[in-house]
Amino acid sequence: MTARRSEQVLPCATVSVVEWVPRQETGVPVVLLHGGGADSAELSWGGIGPRLADAGHRVIAPDHPGFGRSPRAARPLTQEGLVRYVGELVDALDLETYAVGGLSLGGGMTLGHLLDRPGRARAAMLLGCYGLMPRLAEGIRGAAVHFATYVLLRTGALSAMTRRYARDPRLMERGLRDVVRDPDARTPELVAAVLAEASEGTGLEVFGEWQREQVRWNRLRTVYTERLPSIRTPTLFLHGDRDTGVPLARIEIAARLLPGAQLVIAAGAGHWVQRDREDVVLAAMLDHLGRAGRA
Numbered sequence: 001m002t003a004r005r006s007e008q009v010l011p012c013a014t015v016s017v018v019e020w021v022p023r024q025e026t027g028v029p030v031v032l033l034h035g036g037g038a039d040s041a042e043l044s045w046g047g048i049g050p051r052l053a054d055a056g057h058r059v060i061a062p063d064h065p066g067f068g069r070s071p072r073a074a075r076p077l078t079q080e081g082l083v084r085y086v087g088e089l090v091d092a093l094d095l096e097t098y099a100v101g102g103l104s105l106g107g108g109m110t111l112g113h114l115l116d117r118p119g120r121a122r123a124a125m126l127l128g129c130y131g132l133m134p135r136l137a138e139g140i141r142g143a144a145v146h147f148a149t150y151v152l153l154r155t156g157a158l159s160a161m162t163r164r165y166a167r168d169p170r171l172m173e174r175g176l177r178d179v180v181r182d183p184d185a186r187t188p189e190l191v192a193a194v195l196a197e198a199s200e201g202t203g204l205e206v207f208g209e210w211q212r213e214q215v216r217w218n219r220l221r222t223v224y225t226e227r228l229p230s231i232r233t234p235t236l237f238l239h240g241d242r243d244t245g246v247p248l249a250r251i252e253i254a255a256r257l258l259p260g261a262q263l264v265i266a267a268g269a270g271h272w273v274q275r276d277r278e279d280v281v282l283a284a285m286l287d288h289l290g291r292a293g294r295a
Contacts, residue, residue: 003042003049005069008062010088012081016069017062017089018042020049026056027289028122029098031090033106034061035128035272036207038166038198040068044103047278048285055286062089064106066206068197076209079222083112090120099289101125101236104245104271105210111224114231123292124235125285128246128271131224132254136215138247143218150217159208166198181242181270182277190275228257235261236288238281240269262288 003018018041030052034044041061049059064082065073075081086109090098100121102110107129114124137145152158165171173191180186198204214221235258239251248265255263264284269276 003046008089008092010085010092012085012088013065013073014071015062015065015085015089016041017060018045018049019061020053020059022053022056022058024056025058027052028292029058029060029095030289031086031095031098031100032059032061033086033100033102033109034064034067035102035104035106036203036210037162038194038201038203039103039105040197040201040203042068043193043197044106044272044274048274048282051282052285052289057289060093060095064206066201067203068201072202072206076213077206078210078213079108079112082109082210083116086110086113087117090117097122099123099125099292101127101285102129103127103274105130105207107131108222108224111228111231112222114233114235115224115227118230119232121233123288124231124233125238125288126235127238127273127281128240128243129237129251129254130246131222132250133246134219134223136220138250146215146219147217150215153208153212153215158211159204162198162204162208166195166204169195172198178244179271180275181240181268182275185275225254225257228254229259231258234288234292236284237261237263238266238273238284239263240266240271240273240276242268243271243273245271 006017032045041063045061052059063070100110107126108131111131135142135146237255255261266273266277266280274281
C-alpha cells in the first residue's frame with residue numbers, strides 16, 4: 001500500500017497529510033494523530049496505517065503544525081490550538097463520518113476534539129493518552145519531578161539536553177528504550193528516522209512551546225479527567241503495561257469514567273505502544289472500528 005501526500009490549507013496553519021487509501025473502502029475513515037517530540041505521521045503510523053487500509057479503511061495522518069513536513073504555525077503551539085486544528089482538518093477533508101485516534105500528545109488532542117465537537121466522531125482510540133494526569137509524575141516524588149521539569153523548561157536546559165540527544169545515535173537509542181521496550185522493535189532504522197526528525201525538523205522546538213504552555217510550576221494545565229463522563233463516543237484505550245510516562249493506573253481510572261470505554265493492555269509494551277506491539281494494537285483497532293461501522 002503506497003502512501004500519498006497532500007497539503008491542507010487550514011485557517012490556523014498549512015499541514016502536510018499522508019493517506020493510505022484502500023482498494024475498496026468498506027470501513028469508516030480513520031484520522032490518526034501522532035505524538036510530540038521527534039515524531040511525525042509516518043513515524044507513528046507508517047506500520048499501522050497501511051494495514052488498516054488493507055482492511056478497507058481510508059487512513060488520514062497529518063503532520064501537526066511544525067512537525068514532520070508541516071511548516072510551523074504563525075503562533076506558538078497550544079493545546080487549544082491543536083484541538084482547533086483537528087476540527088479544521090476534519091472540515092477541510094469534508095469527513096461526515098470518521099473515527100479518530102492518537103498517541104500521547106495526539107491522544108490528548110483526540111480527547112479535546114471529542115469534547116469540542118460532541119458526537120461528531122463515530123469512534124475514538126487513545127494510545128498512551130495525554131490529559132489524564134495532574135502532574136508529569138506520580139508518587140511521593142511526583143511534585144519534585146514536576147517542578148524540576150518546569151525549571152528545566154523555563155531555563156532552556158531541557159531544550160539543550162534534547163538537542164544533545166538529537167546529535168548522538170547512542171544517546172537516542174538509550175532514550176528510546178524508555179518508550180520502545182522491545183529491543184527487536186528498536187531497530188537501527190527507527191533510531192535513524194527519529195534522529196533525522198529531531199535534527200532536521202522543527203518538531204522539538206514547537207513541542208517545547210507546547211510544553212512551556214502546558215507545564216505550570218505545580219500541575220499540568222490540561223487535565224480532561226473530570227469531563228470524561230460527558231463523552232458518548234465509543235472509545236478504545238490502548239496502553240502498554242510498561243509505559244513509564246503515563247501510568248496504567250491513570251488509564252484504568254479514565255476507562256471507568258468514560259461511558260462504555262474499552263481498555264486493551266499490551267503486555268511488555270512501553271509508551272510507543274504501536275511500535276512495541278503492533279499486532280495487539282492492530283487487532284484491537286480493527287475490532288473497535290468494525291463495531292463502530294456496524295453501529
